[in-house]
Amino acid sequence: MAYSEKVIDHYSNPKNVGTLDKASKNVGTGLVGAPECGDVMRLQIEVDDATGIIKDAKFKTFGCGSAIASSSLATEWLKGKSIDVAATIDNMDIVEELNLPPVKIHCSVLAEDAIKAAINDYRKKNGLEELVFEEKGVH
Amino acid sequence: MLKLPVYLDNNATTPMDPRVLETMIPYFTEHFGNAASRNHPFGWEAEEAVDYAREQVAKLIGADPKEIIFTSGATEGDNLGIKGVYEMYAQKGNHIITANTEHKAVLDTCKHIEKSGGEVTYLSVQEDGLIDLKDLEAAIKPTTILIAIMYANNEIGVIQPVKEIAAIAKKHGVLFFTDATQAVGKIPVDVIKDGIDLMTFTGHKMYGPKGIGALYVRRKNPRVKVTAQMDGGGHERGMRSGTLNVPGIVGFGKACELCRLEMDQDTTRISKLRDKLETALLKLDEAYVNGNREHRLPHVSNISFKYVEGEGLLMGFNKNIALSSGSACTSASLEPSYVLKALGLGDDLAHSSLRFGLSRFTTEEQIDYTIEQISTTVLKLREMSPLWEMFKEGIDMNSIEWAHH
Numbered sequence: 149m150a151y152s153e154k155v156i157d158h159y160s161n162p163k164n165v166g167t168l169d170k171a172s173k174n175v176g177t178g179l180v181g182a183p184e185c186g187d188v189m190r191l192q193i194e195v196d197d198a199t200g201i202i203k204d205a206k207f208k209t210f211g212c213g214s215a216i217a218s219s220s221l222a223t224e225w226l227k228g229k230s231i232d233v234a235a236t237i238d239n240m241d242i243v244e245e246l247n248l249p250p251v252k253i254h255c256s257v258l259a260e261d262a263i264k265a266a267i268n269d270y271r272k273k274n275g276l277e278e279l280v281f282e283e284k285g286v287h
Numbered sequence: 288m289l290k291l292p293v294y295l296d297n298n299a300t301t302p303m304d305p306r307v308l309e310t311m312i313p314y315f316t317e318h319f320g321n322a323a324s325r326n327h328p329f330g331w332e333a334e335e336a337v338d339y340a341r342e343q344v345a346k347l348i349g350a351d352p353k354e355i356i357f358t359s360g361a362t363e364g365d366n367l368g369i370k371g372v373y374e375m376y377a378q379k380g381n382h383i384i385t386a387n388t389e390h391k392a393v394l395d396t397c398k399h400i401e402k403s404g405g406e407v408t409y410l411s412v413q414e415d416g417l418i419d420l421k422d423l424e425a426a427i428k429p430t431t432i433l434i435a436i437m438y439a440n441n442e443i444g445v446i447q448p449v450k451e452i453a454a455i456a457k458k459h460g461v462l463f464f465t466d467a468t469q470a471v472g473k474i475p476v477d478v479i480k481d482g483i484d485l486m487t488f489t490g491h492k493m494y495g496p497k498g499i500g501a502l503y504v505r506r507k508n509p510r511v512k513v514t515a516q517m518d519g520g521g522h523e524r525g526m527r528s529g530t531l532n533v534p535g536i537v538g539f540g541k542a543c544e545l546c547r548l549e550m551d552q553d554t555t556r557i558s559k560l561r562d563k564l565e566t567a568l569l570k571l572d573e574a575y576v577n578g579n580r581e582h583r584l585p586h587v588s589n590i591s592f593k594y595v596e597g598e599g600l601l602m603g604f605n606k607n608i609a610l611s612s613g614s615a616c617t618s619a620s621l622e623p624s625y626v627l628k629a630l631g632l633g634d635d636l637a638h639s640s641l642r643f644g645l646s647r648f649t650t651e652e653q654i655d656y657t658i659e660q661i662s663t664t665v666l667k668l669r670e671m672s673p674l675w676e677m678f679k680e681g682i683d684m685n686s687i688e689w690a691h692h
């Protein structure tokens with residue numbers, strides 16, 4: 149299977165690889181997937197308390213090229229967005245942007261799940277109610 | 288001079304040796320005859336060529352030419368050998384013993400037999416990929432007619448104790464079939480010394496053409512017979528009907544001859560390269576060889592690089608280096624390699640594996656390049672891996688509640 153240009157680009161020059169202080173109150177961390185499934189994604193956001201805008205986003209991913217590209221793209225999209233808008237990012241947006249083939253859709257679902265998990269972690273830390281998302285069930 | 292791309296997926300298929308191609312070409316054009324045409328020179332030429340190739344093939348494995356049945360490849364040989372024995376010896380029993388690291392062509396054939404009323408025991412292998420001979424012997428019962436254990440495994444290269452298996456089979460009056468697809472042409476295989484009753488192998492894993500292979504069927508001590516699986520003109524002593532693939536057979540014969548003559552020198556060179564590759568890659572932290580390293584094909588290495596995922600790793604260099612991985616992400620089924628799992632490897636290690644298969648055409652420059660590329664990519668991906676970070680921080684990954692899906 150050949151990879152799309154955009155997947156290759158993100159894979160070769162991933163954006164925002166790294167770690168934020170997960171103990172910080174401003175940082176939300178989402179850790180999704182499982183080593184046994186061959187994919188683990190950790191996505192972190194740093195939120196500006198006053199504005200609710202995501203100031204920084206970082207990821208680390210154990211997974212295939214499409215999973216790495218999906219998380220790299222997600223961090224790019226997250227920066228500068230409010231957490232409410234960020235919560236509406238859909239995995240199909242990622243599929244479209246990266247031209248992922250059907251077998252790689254679950255890699256994008258993982259990225260969406262990681263975004264939501266990070267947002268909820270932030271909300272929980274800050275005494276906000278956690279958002280309820282409907283199951284994608286594409287895994 | 289470095290020649291790119293580097294091909295290290297020789298367990299999947301090998302390139303054809305140009306010397307093989309050369310011998311085949313006339314049999315597509317001038318000498319196009321049907322080897323079964325008895326009444327004119329076109330047929331005679333074809334038959335002569337087939338006879339010669341049959342000798343070349345037989346000689347490589349220490350067989351008599353009459354014991355060679357040409358097939359379309361190892362898959363067909365697995366089917367014909369196992370189903371053929373199952374049907375031919377139905378009077379004697381219906382039980383077959385095999386192992387859970389066999390190729391799908393064997394495992395699925397056995398599943399098929401189970402559906403049609405046969406009984407199959409699937410032996411588990413030990414951590415190093417070898418079967419336990421005591422388990423094997425204990426599995427034999429009065430209804431056992433066949434032991435089907437591969438010579439060498441296609442994913443990890445582990446060589447089974449074939450002689451010992453054969454001795455156990457003989458002691459209990461059971462036939463011994465072996466899928467020697469990965470072994471023939473690479474290491475000495477001798478059906479007499481090894482005590483093999485039936486054996487399948489294929490041209491395209493030994494620098495020959497695709498679509499041609501052979502089933503060895505012993506004619507003496509004991510005389511073995513298989514029931515044909517295709518009805519037709521009764522070619523190949525009635526065991527395999529169908530007009531012979533003369534150019535394929537000629538090429539297969541030549542490939543066998545080259546392997547026989549050049550095996551020693553090839554093995555010396557290739558095993559040095561394999562060892563160089565392995566030693567260098569094992570210098571990386573948390574890199575492990577899968578399978579027994581001593582009882583192993585000289586050109587194969589299977590290594591897990593913990594905390595990086597196989598497909599992601601391949602992507603770092605797969606424009607320039609052809610390899611395969613036991614990772615689920617590279618398979619359509621999204622299941623990691625069942626062979627690695629049979630060794631007791633956790634899914635995470637199975638996902639992190641690469642399989643290297645070197646060949647007659649692999650050069651030292653290519654190996655140096657591969658070492659450099661893989662080492663760089665592993666380090667780069669580990670910087671990106673949350674699991675590596677946890678490992679470095681000493682976090683117990685089993686303590687985390689993963690969201691399995």
Ligand SMILES: Cc1ncc(COP(=O)(O)O)c(C=O)c1O
Pocket residue numbers: 298299359360361362363365390392437439440441466468469489490500
């Ligand atoms: C051990 C083993 N058996 C059987 C086969 C199938 O061989 P063929 O492609 O000739 O049918 C292979 C090749 O993938 C193999 O490695």
Ligand code: FES
Pocket residue numbers: 186187210211212213214215251252254255615616
């Ligand atoms: S992480 Fe397995 S296919 Fe993408």
